[in-house]
Amino acid sequence: MKRIIIKSVLALLVALFFCASLALAEHKPTLPTVVIITTGGTIAEKTDSNTGGAVPALSGKDLIDAIPSLSKVANINVINFSNIDSSQMTPQIWTNLSIAVDKALEDPHVKGAVVTHGTDTMAEGAYSLDLTLKSRKPVVFVGAMRDASDVSPDGPANIPNAVIQACSDEAKDWGVTVTLNQYVNSARDVRKTQTSNVQTFNSGERGYLGYIAMGKVTKFNDRSQWQKFPLPDKLPDVVIVSDYAGSDGRLIRYAVNSGAEGLIVEAVGAGNVNKDMFEAIKYAIEKGIPVVITTSVYHGSVMPVYADQGGGALLKKEGAILGGDLTTAKARLLLMLALPYIKGDHKKLVEIFNR
């Protein structure tokens, strides 16, 4: 019996050594190390023969094995965090991802991280990590618009560019970025702008941070600002309601009466709502619910220009917070992280949204 135990312990040790040595053996000391954390999305999806639609299919190892040239650029460590379509992502999953990425970046050998993610909510996922990561090492969100069954998937071109960026000194002060089709976007300003084209992400009027070609990063801009929040134990319930011609405010009242702890109202124009929505917003504020105003307009900031009933100037006077040029979905993430942090200090919340 004793011999059997000794034998199996030995076998285990050899196996562990083999695994460790395999990884170490493949690590080239002359190359930087990058950790790739996979979460899913089209980049890891293939067409399902039954439905004809794309479904999660590839592991992190599958993604890396499809790009042998990567081993010339960096030592790659892979972490399979999840394998879901990003339409299924939640702020809570991004909180857990933030913890996992910070953990991986604690390793002094690791120069930066690449996060593979679906493009549908990539802009929000990247922003969530940009607001919560402790590490300032480069974190590059990457994905694809064509799945792995496509005749020319864009994933195998996007991943090497992301790894090159994560290793590059040019990128070291950009924090979290979204990099597809060779363009580098800041997490705060990036948006998905086209439902199927590979050139879907851009940063609107604030422009790209840089471009990647021939294995080299060209820097155009520094990032605009840094905002960091501690990860709260529990994320508050923040609801989004859109204003549209004829909207009557009932969805705002329902949200307030059903326990919402914060509201994002996507207004029209420079941040205006109709009179019924205005009354409902006042109702929410009277109930102590913070209300942030964003706009459905693509470019520009929300501003206190109009003073007709429901105009931005009156909304501000009533205590609504004008959300600047943040997208509606990102304003929600910022409010979810800021609320536990401000502990009821409304003035501080206004400052946070007006940075």
Ligand code: ASP
């Ligand atoms: N539905 C996919 C996703 O977000 C789209 C993509 O990745 O391009 O996960």
